[in-house]
Amino acid sequence: MDAIDFARFEVKVRDQALRLAARLVEQRLNRDRDDHAGATLACVRCGGDAGYEGRREKTVVTVLGTMQLTRAYYRCATCRKRFCSRDRALAVVGTSLSPGVVRMTGSAAARVSFAETSALLHDLAGVRIEAKQAERVAEALGEAIGTDEQVHVGSSRAMRRRCIWAWTAPGCPYAHRRLGGVPASRRTVRPGRGK
Numbered sequence: 440m441d442a443i444d445f446a447r448f449e450v451k452v453r454d455q456a457l458r459l460a461a462r463l464v465e466q467r468l469n470r471d472r473d474d475h476a477g478a479t480l481a482c483v484r485c486g487g488d489a490g491y492e493g494r495r496e497k498t499v500v501t502v503l504g505t506m507q508l509t510r511a512y513y514r515c516a517t518c519r520k521r522f523c524s525r526d527r528a529l530a531v532v533g534t535s536l537s538p539g540v541v542r543m544t545g546s547a548a549a550r551v552s553f554a555e556t557s558a559l560l561h562d563l564a565g566v567r568i569e570a571k572q573a574e575r576v577a578e579a580l581g582e583a584i585g586t587d588e589q590v591h592v593g594s595s596r597a598m599r600r601r602c603i604w605a606w607t608a609p610g611c612p613y614a615h616r617r618l619g620g621v622p623a624s625r626r627t628v629r630p631g632r633g634k
């Protein structure tokens with residue numbers, strides 16, 4: 440086997456291993472139905488009674504690949520809010536990207552363009568996201584950081600840059616918690632050198 444064949448081989452095996460891991464995690468999560476809290480649940484917006492309407496599927500892009508996750512779906516009788524409590528638990532409210540992919544994307548987008556971020560994630564991690572998605576992630580991160588810095592760290596550019604790298608660091612629970620509720624489409628402070 441020559442060097443080129445080995446390069447193809449190792450990537451192919453990595454992709455197969457990731458696909459297998461994704462299926463195992465997907466099955467594990469879908470077997471767990473603890474998110475079904477009964478016929479009604481307190482609405483996350485108004486606190487009224489939200490009725491259970493079955494399980495709904497959602498496609499989530501993760502560091503292991505794409506997963507189809509089923510979640511208990513509730514609709515509020517008062518304000519019509521629709522929600523899945525598991526989305527909050529998994530930090531995928533309003534987004535189809537897992538926290539791990541968000542972290543990777545933010546880390547890359549703070550350094551290179553959104554198109555390069557998309558290409559890097561595919562080449563290095565086998566994760567497929569569009570440049571537009573990378574831009575939305577960076578904007579959401581920037582907005583969250585912009586809001587947070589006003590409260591905690593002042594507004595210096597250097598501090599903002601240190602913040603986004605800290606937020607995208609592996610295992611950072613702060614980013615995980617804050618990103619869970621950030622709508623992907625909101626315009627915000629742009630971190631890094633995006634575009």
Ligand SMILES: [Zn+2]
Nearest residue numbers: 482485515518
């Ligand atoms: Zn409600």
